[in-house]
Amino acid sequence: MCHLDEAGFAMSLPTSYSWSLVGQPLRIAYEAPQGRRVNVIGAYFSHGPLSGRLEWDSYASVPKQKGKARKTRAEIAAAHGLEPVCLGAIDSQRLLAFVWRLAGRPAVYARGWRRSRRLVIVLDNYSVHKSQAVKDALPELEAAHIELFYLPSYSPELSDIEPIWRAVKGHGMPYRTQTVLSAAKQAVDAALTEKAEQLREAAAKMENFESLAA
Numbered sequence: 275m276c277h278l279d280e281a282g283f284a285m286s287l288p289t290s291y292s293w294s295l296v297g298q299p300l301r302i303a304y305e306a307p308q309g310r311r312v313n314v315i316g317a318y319f320s321h322g323p324l325s326g327r328l329e330w331d332s333y334a335s336v337p338k339q340k341g342k343a344r345k346t347r348a349e350i351a352a353a354h355g356l357e358p359v360c361l362g363a364i365d366s367q368r369l370l371a372f373v374w375r376l377a378g379r380p381a382v383y384a385r386g387w388r389r390s391r392r393l394v395i396v397l398d399n400y401s402v403h404k405s406q407a408v409k410d411a412l413p414e415l416e417a418a419h420i421e422l423f424y425l426p427s428y429s430p431e432l433s434d435i436e437p438i439w440r441a442v443k444g445h446g447m448p449y450r451t452q453t454v455l456s457a458a459k460q461a462v463d464a465a466l467t468e469k470a471e472q473l474r475e476a477a478a479k480m481e482n483f484e485s486l487a488a
Contacts, residue, residue, distance in 0.1 A: 275321040276329075276376060277435040278397045280364055283312040283462050286451045287443060303451045310336050310354075310455045312462045315364050315372050317395070318435040318473070326477020328438065328470040331372055334361055334459050355456030366407035377420050389419040396423050396433065442469050 284307035294300035316330035334356055339345065351358040362368075377393050397403050403424070415422065430436050446465035452458035 275394045275396065276317040276319040276324070276327075277433045278315070278317040278373075278376075278395050279433055279435045279439070280400065280402075281314050281316065281439040281443075282307075283314065283443065283447075283458065285310050285453070285455070285458055287447060289450050303453060305451070305453075308337070310334070310458070312455075312459050313364050314462065314466070315369065316435060316438070316466070317372070317376050318438055320434045322391070326473050326480075328466070328473050329372075329376060330466050331368070332360075332459055332462055332466075333364060333368070334455050335363060336361070336455070355454060356459065360459065364402065366402055366405040369402055370408065370411055373415070373420065373422075377418060379418070387418060392419045392421065394421045394423050396425060398425050398430065398433065399427055438469060438473070442466060 285305040286303065286307070289302060292300055292302075312332055312334050314330050314332045316328065319325050319327040319329075334354065336350060336354065339350075345353070347361060348358050351361045354361075373395060376395065377389055379387055402408070403422075408422075412422070425432050442462075442465050446469055447461055449461065452461060
């Protein structure tokens, strides 16, 4: 079983407290959250052989273009130091690609591929999770031993990945403001990589404890 969810990281994260020399006020750069940001789709395995594992994909987004002069996707990505594949929203196509990756389906697979062990993916009722594309994919997912289990509305406390997002946002990113979008994405990925390692270590310790107790 794994818990899937999305999270957004603004260029300026909420600040808590800091210090400065007397007479020298600390000034922190700020960018409105409606502008550039990094969006992440992630999944945390809470039960089963992969327990303690955190997987994610991150994408950078920019405000919609205005005016008649339009830049291509490649030009926009290059302007922010990114590859085009790293740009854009988390839509149904990216969600389904992530689900198949969680399930372990290889890039080249035989027709009728299915998991040997059932995978339950717990997720909320976000519109992308219940889009027509996802509904159309349900028969294929079910045939591959993948079940999407939707939580009741307005119950984020039931998702095991929510505390992970809070920990990463609140403690995993000491630099609270980024000025370059590619640097923001790198910072998010670095914080998630560190958190994933912590979760793996905690799961390994728990497994050792349980084996000794048995």
